[in-house]
Amino acid sequence: MARTLPKKDAVIIGLGWTGSILAQQLTDAGLNVVAIERGPWRDTSTDFNIAYMQDELRYAIRKDLFLKPSVEAMTMRNTAAQTALPMRDYGSFLPGDGVGGAGVHWNGHTWRFWDSDFSIKTHLTQRYGAAKIKNLQLQDWGVTWNEIEHSFDAFEYLCGVSGKAGNLKGQIQPGGNPFESPRTREYPNPPMKMPYASTLFAEKMQGLGFHPFPLPSSNLSQAYVNPLGVRMGQCSYCGFCERFACGNYSKASAQTTILPVLMKKPNFELRTECEVLKINLTPDGKMAKSVTYLGADGVEYEQPGEMVLICAYGLMNVRLMLLSKIGAQYDPVTGQGTVGRNYCYQTSAGARLMFEGKHFNPFIGAGSLGQTIDDFNGDAFDHSKLNFVGGAGISCTVTNGRPISNRPTMPGSPRWGKGWKQATVEGYNNTMGFGSQGSSYPVRENYLDLDPTYTDRHGRPLLRITFDFPDNDVAMSNYLSDQLEKMTKPFNAKFAAVARLKKGWNSVPYQSTHNTGGAIMGNDPKTSAVNKYLQSWDVPNVFVIGASAFAHNAGMNPTGTVGALAFWAAQAITSQYIKSPGALVHA
Amino acid sequence: MKRFVLAAAFAALSYPALAANTDAGKYQVVLGDCEGCHGKNLAGGVVLETPFGKMVAPNITPDKETGIGNYTAQDFRLAMKRGVAPGGRRLYPAMPYPSYAHMSDGDVAALWDYLRTVKPVKNSVNVNQLRFPYNLRVLMRGWNFLFFRPVPIADKTKSAEWNRGAYLVNGPAHCGACHAPKNAFGGDKGQLTGATLQGWFAPDLTNEPNAGLGSWSPADIVEYLETGRNAHSLASGPMAEAVENSTSRMTDADLISIAVYLKDLPPSKGNGGAATGIDAQMKAGAHAYDITCAACHGRDGKGSALFPPLAGNAAVRQVRADTVVRMVLAGGKAVATQKAPTGPGMPSFGWRLSDERVANILTYVRNNWGNQAPAVSPETVRRIRSALHSG
Numbered sequence: 001m002a003r004t005l006p007k008k009d010a011v012i013i014g015l016g017w018t019g020s021i022l023a024q025q026l027t028d029a030g031l032n033v034v035a036i037e038r039g040p041w042r043d044t045s046t047d048f049n050i051a052y053m054q055d056e057l058r059y060a061i062r063k064d065l066f067l068k069p070s071v072e073a074m075t076m077r078n079t080a081a082q083t084a085l086p087m088r089d090y091g092s093f094l095p096g097d098g099v100g101g102a103g104v105h106w107n108g109h110t111w112r113f114w115d116s117d118f119s120i121k122t123h124l125t126q127r128y129g130a131a132k133i134k135n136l137q138l139q140d141w142g143v144t145w146n147e148i149e150h151s152f153d154a155f156e157y158l159c160g161v162s163g164k165a166g167n168l169k170g171q172i173q174p175g176g177n178p179f180e181s182p183r184t185r186e187y188p189n190p191p192m193k194m195p196y197a198s199t200l201f202a203e204k205m206q207g208l209g210f211h212p213f214p215l216p217s218s219n220l221s222q223a224y225v226n227p228l229g230v231r232m233g234q235c236s237y238c239g240f241c242e243r244f245a246c247g248n249y250s251k252a253s254a255q256t257t258i259l260p261v262l263m264k265k266p267n268f269e270l271r272t273e274c275e276v277l278k279i280n281l282t283p284d285g286k287m288a289k290s291v292t293y294l295g296a297d298g299v300e301y302e303q304p305g306e307m308v309l310i311c312a313y314g315l316m317n318v319r320l321m322l323l324s325k326i327g328a329q330y331d332p333v334t335g336q337g338t339v340g341r342n343y344c345y346q347t348s349a350g351a352r353l354m355f356e357g358k359h360f361n362p363f364i365g366a367g368s369l370g371q372t373i374d375d376f377n378g379d380a381f382d383h384s385k386l387n388f389v390g391g392a393g394i395s396c397t398v399t400n401g402r403p404i405s406n407r408p409t410m411p412g413s414p415r416w417g418k419g420w421k422q423a424t425v426e427g428y429n430n431t432m433g434f435g436s437q438g439s440s441y442p443v444r445e446n447y448l449d450l451d452p453t454y455t456d457r458h459g460r461p462l463l464r465i466t467f468d469f470p471d472n473d474v475a476m477s478n479y480l481s482d483q484l485e486k487m488t489k490p491f492n493a494k495f496a497a498v499a500r501l502k503k504g505w506n507s508v509p510y511q512s513t514h515n516t517g518g519a520i521m522g523n524d525p526k527t528s529a530v531n532k533y534l535q536s537w538d539v540p541n542v543f544v545i546g547a548s549a550f551a552h553n554a555g556m557n558p559t560g561t562v563g564a565l566a567f568w569a570a571q572a573i574t575s576q577y578i579k580s581p582g583a584l585v586h587a
Numbered sequence: 588m589k590r591f592v593l594a595a596a597f598a599a600l601s602y603p604a605l606a607a608n609t610d611a612g613k614y615q616v617v618l619g620d621c622e623g624c625h626g627k628n629l630a631g632g633v634v635l636e637t638p639f640g641k642m643v644a645p646n647i648t649p650d651k652e653t654g655i656g657n658y659t660a661q662d663f664r665l666a667m668k669r670g671v672a673p674g675g676r677r678l679y680p681a682m683p684y685p686s687y688a689h690m691s692d693g694d695v696a697a698l699w700d701y702l703r704t705v706k707p708v709k710n711s712v713n714v715n716q717l718r719f720p721y722n723l724r725v726l727m728r729g730w731n732f733l734f735f736r737p738v739p740i741a742d743k744t745k746s747a748e749w750n751r752g753a754y755l756v757n758g759p760a761h762c763g764a765c766h767a768p769k770n771a772f773g774g775d776k777g778q779l780t781g782a783t784l785q786g787w788f789a790p791d792l793t794n795e796p797n798a799g800l801g802s803w804s805p806a807d808i809v810e811y812l813e814t815g816r817n818a819h820s821l822a823s824g825p826m827a828e829a830v831e832n833s834t835s836r837m838t839d840a841d842l843i844s845i846a847v848y849l850k851d852l853p854p855s856k857g858n859g860g861a862a863t864g865i866d867a868q869m870k871a872g873a874h875a876y877d878i879t880c881a882a883c884h885g886r887d888g889k890g891s892a893l894f895p896p897l898a899g900n901a902a903v904r905q906v907r908a909d910t911v912v913r914m915v916l917a918g919g920k921a922v923a924t925q926k927a928p929t930g931p932g933m934p935s936f937g938w939r940l941s942d943e944r945v946a947n948i949l950t951y952v953r954n955n956w957g958n959q960a961p962a963v964s965p966e967t968v969r970r971i972r973s974a975l976h977s978g
Binding site: 045049229234249261 | 879882883891892893894918926927929930932933934935936
């Protein structure tokens with residue numbers, strides 16, 4: 001029998017990026033908020049000690065900061081005809097764990113999806129006709145660019161993003177990304193200083209007539225004080241971002257941007273090492289009344305709340321909805337049901353170039369340090385003669401020169417011993433790369449549901465991922481690989497190789513922690529789990545915030561859009577929902 | 588019935604006056620940093636490490652059994668200003684009654700009124716954990732005779748601000764409790780020229796240009812006390828607590844008064860100036876600094892908007908290096924205030940830097956970019972390291 005606790009105005013599940021933003025905005029509006037976080041408390045000076053944070057073995061290889069499969073695993077299969085098996089280790093993607101969530105170990109790429117993403121179905125249908133996208137389950141997101149632009153702005157200023165505007169209120173800006181949608185003001189900080197590989201890439205791309213620009217980065221180019229008064233340091237280009245927490249206060253995370261203010265608020269409470277088991281609904285299933293969680297003391301608690309905000313990792317948001325019967329499970333055969341629909345991923349390929357006599361110095365790195373071209377992203381290029389839609393950003397980033405993972409050698413070199421060591425010495429400073437990070441568009445067959453066989457340590461079914469790269473996306477990625485091939489030419493490298501994506505998603509090698517969809521936003525309760533404000537259509541005092549709301553994934557990193565959606569939902573709650581609780585959109 | 592009505596009417600009449608006085612009293616809690624020792628709820632329990640053993644701050648909530656619920660206003664005044672509790676029991680000057688002796692009776696009364704309104708908390712505290720013979724309270728009679736000499740601090744030739752500052756610094760804010768050097772018996776000797784306590788060195792607050800506040804403007808002092816940081820320094824350790832509980836909540840007028848007074852303190856003798864014969868230490872220290880410290884504090888020692896500078900930082904230039912050695916070995920968290928909420932942390936480097944390396948780095952830091960201070964020896968680092976381990 002769970003012990004019942006005093007009621008709160010809002011119960012937040014998970015204190016990562018979205019949970020922290022929602023908690024900050026809702027407590028500012030005067031609400032009493034409790035956040036329940038499965039993982040541990042973590043803070044910069046105590047847990048991300050700059051003196052040992054660069055322990056590659058501990059953090060990058062042994063994955064110290066990540067979710068352990070023993071806590072929550074998932075099962076996977078490529079098609080519904082197969083039997084899904086549990087992932088015994090997280091490989092293809094690495095969900096975060098603890099306060100700050102995956103926002104602790106991210107690289108800091110902070111993109112805005114485009115105007116044409118939020119209205120993707122309308123846009124592509126108008127430009128190419130409905131037949132062009134008939135095999136895809138693309139749909140508009142419900143929110144429009146003009147509505148959400150200021151939420152992107154809020155997230156960028158919170159993080160102190162370093163970048164260069166490419167489109168200021170419709171005016172194309174030299175040096176920025178000409179394909180981005182109009183923004184109301186410049187980035188809060190100037191771009192980072194570029195390493196040689198990225199500079200060389202930009203030169204060559206310019207020579208080919210493309211439009212390189214500095215990648216928008218939440219690694220800070222200079223010290224910064226954000227709108228909450230929280231101070232951040234300048235990035236030292238140490239090259240320990242991805243898979244690591246920043247010990248230098250220079251990568252935006254909940255810890256470095258919000259928590260110093262949030263944690264001091266009398267109307268905010270955080271409970272760590274408390275795992276939410278389910279959200280309890282009223283008998284008619286129309287309202288959430290509480291969440292049940294297992295406390296750090298092993299006791300089960302029931303935390304009642306006026307509203308419940310599901311702010312865990314996107315995949316876990318979907319699982320919690322399914323476990324709590326919030327909305328109906330999506331069925332890929334009938335197309336009925338909404339929860340689990342439009343699961344998407346990322347479709348990537350890359351080029352590697354090796355030279356002689358270069359000094360790329362890859363140890364001067366940062367998670368989000370580099371140059372990008374968007375000439376082949378989204379619908380920036382004409383698809384009318386192509387057999388796909390979508391595209392990819394192509395970036396040359398120098399994230400690290402870490403000693404265990406980064407040991408490029410010329411093909412044909414010995415794989416061990418003295419010869420390998422010699423090849424490593426030659427390869428280390430002579431290798432650069434650039435890659436395409438491509439869109440992932442929804443198809444009927446890719447979805448999420450609860451596994452019929454495998455359960456977690458509490459006996460709850462695991463989430464089952466049914467996913468393979470759709471034909472459209474494989475065609476897109478291979479087209480991008482053709483472009484990468486052409487782009488390698490002007491470098492006159494001694495060796496160049498371009499990878500090509502094949503069907504058959506493999507969950508073992510790392511690819512991307514950009515899992516999106518499953519509780520998507522939209523205008524129609526038949527095809528979306530949450531409305532344009534990320535409010536559940538079925539249980540209106542539940543909001544589900546995260547990349548789970550993406551109706552598709554674009555050819556860019558999702559965190560910028562996740563942050564914007566968090567501000568967007570928070571605004572809807574504080575300006576509309578609190579005054580008049582209930583459905584904000586009537587279908 | 589009539590009496591009841593009268594009493595009620597009286598209560599209604601007196602309420603605003605009492606409220607005003609309890610507000611004033613609440614501000615006395617801020618000025619005196621009562622929470623710093625007696626805890627957020629004033630129910631005691633905070634341990635003070637002294638050279639004479641441990642002391643634990645008592646419960647000062649109005650709980651009758653474990654707090655001061657049985658005190659009278661007069662009892663309270665005597666405890667505050669004479670160090671004598673009911674029944675003639677002598678207090679130890681860890682309770683800074685030598686400072687509070689300067690407080691006006693009005694301020695003490697306001698504080699008393701406020702303390703009577705706080706929530707009584709039952710919390711029994713074993714206050715006296717001192718070693719023999721210091722645990723004998725009767726000794727305090729002799730101590731008081733020798734060292735407790737409250738002298739008037741007002742000076743009619745100075746401005747009203749100076750006088751208010753002098754009152755605050757020497758009275759309720761009891762700055763000397765940490766910043767004034769102590770004799771072997773824990774009595775104050777001399778002015779606010781800096782002192783070691785609890786493993787930290789509370790800096791020189793006089794207007795001395797190198798180790799003191801000579802290079803700080805009054806506005807710098809106000810900013811530091813209000814936010815915990817300024818262009819020169821960042822509060823951590825015991826001062827972080829003092830800023831958080833006390834100075835950041837003081838009125839602007841009071842902070843300005845404190846600044847005016849401190850800027851007028853006659854300069855101390857300084858820290859002895861630049862170290863000599865340290866070429867080897869400087870060379871080794873420069874190398875170790877560049878790879879260990881420069882990412883945050885800068886190769887130029889100027890820090891950033893987030894990390895404090897080391898160049899010109901008074902905390903770095905004190906005659907004794909205890910604070911900086913401790914920061915390098917154990918790390919520390921800076922103050923977080925409403926106006927400067929970040930509270931960045933200095934991580935611990937003790938596990939990976941030898942005594943010699945810490946000594947080299949700090950000798951370099953204390954004698955570079957215009958800093959001048961005595962060298963730090965590996966023995967000093969070893970002493971502080973072992974104190975940290977045993978603490």
